[in-house]
Amino acid sequence: MNKTIALIYGDCASPEIVRQAVRVLDKIADKYNHTFTYTRAYMGGEAIDKFGDPLPAAELEKCKAADSVLLGAIGGPKWEGLPGDRRPEKGLLRLRAGMGLYANNRPARIWPQLADASPLKKSIVDQGIDFIVVRELIGGVYFGEHKTFTQDGEKVAVDTMPYAEHEIERIGRIGFETAMKRRKKLTCVDKANVLDTSRLWRAVMHRLQAEYPEVEYNEMFVDNCAMQICKNPAQFDVIVTENMFGDILSDEASEITGSIGMVPSSSLGQGSCGLYEPIHGSAPDIAGQDIVNPIACILSAAMMLRYSFSMPAEADAIEAAVNAVLDAGFRTADMMADGCTKVGCTAITDEILKRI
Incomplete structure (x- = not known):
């Protein structure tokens, strides 16, 4: 199956998690004989820096033309002093409205391995x-x-x-x-x-x-x-x-649930094209350190496969791999616990890829 995915890398630490989610999607495509074509779209702070607008019309059209959209997170201290209509968050509101996404679905689920972190x-x-x-x-x-x-x-x-x-x-x-x-x-x-x-x-x-x-x-x-x-x-x-x-x-x-780094979300409207994103922010304080937790973004990609692409087996494979990694005791800094192995953004994705 061929699908086009618009990628919004976002701001601060966000590009780090989107890159890891793409690695997981590429592994799924290879294993299940799919083709995922990626189109880069700009929204939020990076769009303000590039175009002076948190969501230019052409970028919105890229998202509407795709089969679905995967977003990291937007915003950060750099853009906090801007007028309201030029803040990164305004781009997100316009994206939701422009795509007709009226339903945000956010699961609250405790992973058994993280119960003590609640x-x-x-x-x-x-x-x-x-x-x-x-x-x-x-x-x-x-x-x-x-x-x-x-x-x-x-x-x-x-x-x-x-x-x-x-x-x-x-x-x-x-x-x-x-x-x-x-x-x-x-x-x-x-x-x-x-x-x-x-x-x-x-x-x-x-x-x-x-x-x-x-x-x-x-x-x-x-x-x-x-x-x-x-x-x-x-x-x-x-x-x-x-x-x-x-x-x-x-x-x-x-x-x-123990860590916001584990929570995905979907935003859907009338059709199958949706917007999938982790619920956390852009983590400007740890940007560029390869320590941000990518799992919420990876699980958001799994939700995209399940709800927009009708690929339940592929979504199950990602979620099972995440579960297996947690069982094996691998943790990023935000969910670290005694007896576990602390790893970074890239390393924990490596472990997930091994188990898909």
Whole structure:
């Protein structure tokens, strides 16, 4: 099978992990008789440096023309003083919107070998951490109107959080469909005691609920959910929520798994073309040292094979190899533990390649 992958190498330490993910993809292509053709696209800080724009139109078109996109991470201190419309993060928002990627799917899974690295009590971790946050990605407050003005002699800032029924329905359906493929349990997270948008979310989700009678459905306020993720994460299977709540909760969920260097994510829309990226940042403090953990990016590539390319055996091979490397005791610095062997970015990928 021939597939074109747009690669966004990203900023700071990010190119190091993307290069390792490409090595893994090349090994998969060789073993399973596929051809992966790579197209380089620029977004974020590197695009600002090259073009003065965090996502030029031509770079967006490269991504839309590809079969899928693999991204490292963007941003860093170098670009923090830029105006809002020229910051690296603006490029990411425009990329998601331009590709029509409205569903961000982020798994929160504890690898058994890393259980001791979780900040939660062992008694909580032993109950299991295996859920997924389905976050609406191109609506809500991040894409609403933003304005700052002067009123009565002082500045006032306003950010709006708009949602239309069709935006809620399409992400809600993704949530229910995801639950059907897992343990058939769905939690809708909102702030319906305060926000009109949340009350609209509930109304739409109630309509969808009738189409999925097999799914155990419940609702939870976002502040309670934030506490429950730390107190009893085993209760969750699929969480579906709006953009800002999902941004915060998925970051919290990734932290309880032991290392954000192990957490991949996918962003999907109507078609099979998606955006796959690790959930961590660009790690400017360790850039160029070959010590950053590439596994989240490698697992993101595995998600791309599974969800965009319909290559489940190939995705399984990558995940099994990662599991075997952890079993063998190899660790990067972020997940190092007593009795394990500390290795760098390239070296741990070498070990993964040996096991594919």
